[in-house]
Amino acid sequence: MQTTEARQAGARALPCAPATPLRPAAASTLSPAWLQAHPAPAEVVAVFDQAIYLLRGQDVLPLLAPEALMLPGAVRVTTPADLDALRVRVGDEVLVGRGEVRTAGGGLVVRRVWRPLPVPTAPLSEAARWAAWAGLAGLTSLDHDDVSGGRLAELAAAVLDGPAAQVSRHLNGPISTEAVHGLVGLGPGLTPAGDDVLCGLLLGLRASGQERERSLLEEAVLPLLGRTTALSATLLRQAAQGYAVPPVVALLRAWHRGAGVPALASAGCPVAEIGHTSGPALILGLATALTAASTTPLTTALTPALTTAPSTKLPPHTGQARAGSAAPHPRLTSAPGTGPAGRPAPVRPQPAPVLVAGATRGTS
Numbered sequence: 001m002q003t004t005e006a007r008q009a010g011a012r013a014l015p016c017a018p019a020t021p022l023r024p025a026a027a028s029t030l031s032p033a034w035l036q037a038h039p040a041p042a043e044v045v046a047v048f049d050q051a052i053y054l055l056r057g058q059d060v061l062p063l064l065a066p067e068a069l070m071l072p073g074a075v076r077v078t079t080p081a082d083l084d085a086l087r088v089r090v091g092d093e094v095l096v097g098r099g100e101v102r103t104a105g106g107g108l109v110v111r112r113v114w115r116p117l118p119v120p121t122a123p124l125s126e127a128a129r130w131a132a133w134a135g136l137a138g139l140t141s142l143d144h145d146d147v148s149g150g151r152l153a154e155l156a157a158a159v160l161d162g163p164a165a166q167v168s169r170h171l172n173g174p175i176s177t178e179a180v181h182g183l184v185g186l187g188p189g190l191t192p193a194g195d196d197v198l199c200g201l202l203l204g205l206r207a208s209g210q211e212r213e214r215s216l217l218e219e220a221v222l223p224l225l226g227r228t229t230a231l232s233a234t235l236l237r238q239a240a241q242g243y244a245v246p247p248v249v250a251l252l253r254a255w256h257r258g259a260g261v262p263a264l265a266s267a268g269c270p271v272a273e274i275g276h277t278s279g280p281a282l283i284l285g286l287a288t289a290l291t292a293a294s295t296t297p298l299t300t301a302l303t304p305a306l307t308t309a310p311s312t313k314l315p316p317h318t319g320q321a322r323a324g325s326a327a328p329h330p331r332l333t334s335a336p337g338t339g340p341a342g343r344p345a346p347v348r349p350q351p352a353p354v355l356v357a358g359a360t361r362g363t364s
Contacts, residue, residue: 035099051083
């Protein structure tokens with residue numbers, strides 16, 4: 001490991017294995033700029049079977065195997081063996097720069113670039129909004145020992161439609177900074193559920209053409225990112241730019257294709273199954289964004305979707321921690337010891353839209 005002095009020195013060479021061939025990888029166009037800058041240390045902050053997270057400054061660089069849920073700014077490797085070959089543990093420092101990641105055990109070199117798809121941004125027709133809403137029914141049930149679904153729904157509704165927001169409309173626009181403050185960093189794990197709700201709101205507002213509200217929400221969220229985990233802050237910045245994991249992008253693109261409720265429900269199931277609480281929380285944010293765009297209550301559209309959502313499975317978000325690896329770095333866990341960071345937990349569609357009901361305009 002490097003000392004603080006070495007970290008401050010920036011470009012000091014780290015122990016590497018120069019004779020070991022570098023394995024090819026593909027970098028996202030959203031990967032941190034320091035991946036291509038002058039080589040300097042980055043810290044290993046989490047190690048899983050299918051993912052390694054590196055941190056420098058405020059940005060996390062995920063190194064992901066093909067089986068992992070592909071985060072927008074990730075470097076993709078060809079096989080999990082490419083990650084195994086790096087032989088790193090949480091707390092190690094590696095050398096990153098000029099398109100390479102070098103460790104004492106080996107390294108990666110960027111040979112290709114991949115471009116994540118953005119979510120669409122255009123107004124939805126009233127019929128499309130209703131279909132999108134109906135497709136989310138039953139997918140937002142979320143309960144957790146530390147963050148109740150009711151509390152999340154209350155805060156999500158308040159961001160765009162709560163009493164504080166109604167007051168703030170006369171001052172700074174239709175965003176409740178108080179509710180945003182309550183959501184940022186709320187919950188345990190790599191990506192706290194409160195942050196996932198905000199990601200859903202940012203993406204849902206963009207996908208439903210509410211650009212003014214999205215911009216105001218972005219202005220409210222970005223100054224607060226120091227209150228949450230480094231990984232979650234990275235994902236929130238990318239959500240503000242219109243980028244998300246592939247299942248979310250596919251769902252939002254389906255909103256604009258005129259898909260029927262069964263197809264939209266099928267597209268929503270993979271989103272609901274992301275992570276431990278992330279999927280339902282993301283959907284809560286998307287549903288809240290839809291209510292903000294509607295002039296009529298949307299709850300009457302919920303019933304048809306309740307029996308049409310099939311169950312699907314996704315590969316784990318990050319995979320289990322490698323055998324013998326240390327736990328994720330504290331900077332990646334907002335409440336150490338309280339949550340199963342990185343552990344996948346399938347979320348089954350529920351018979352009642354628990355959280356959506358609390359976030360519905362005109363029904364409370």
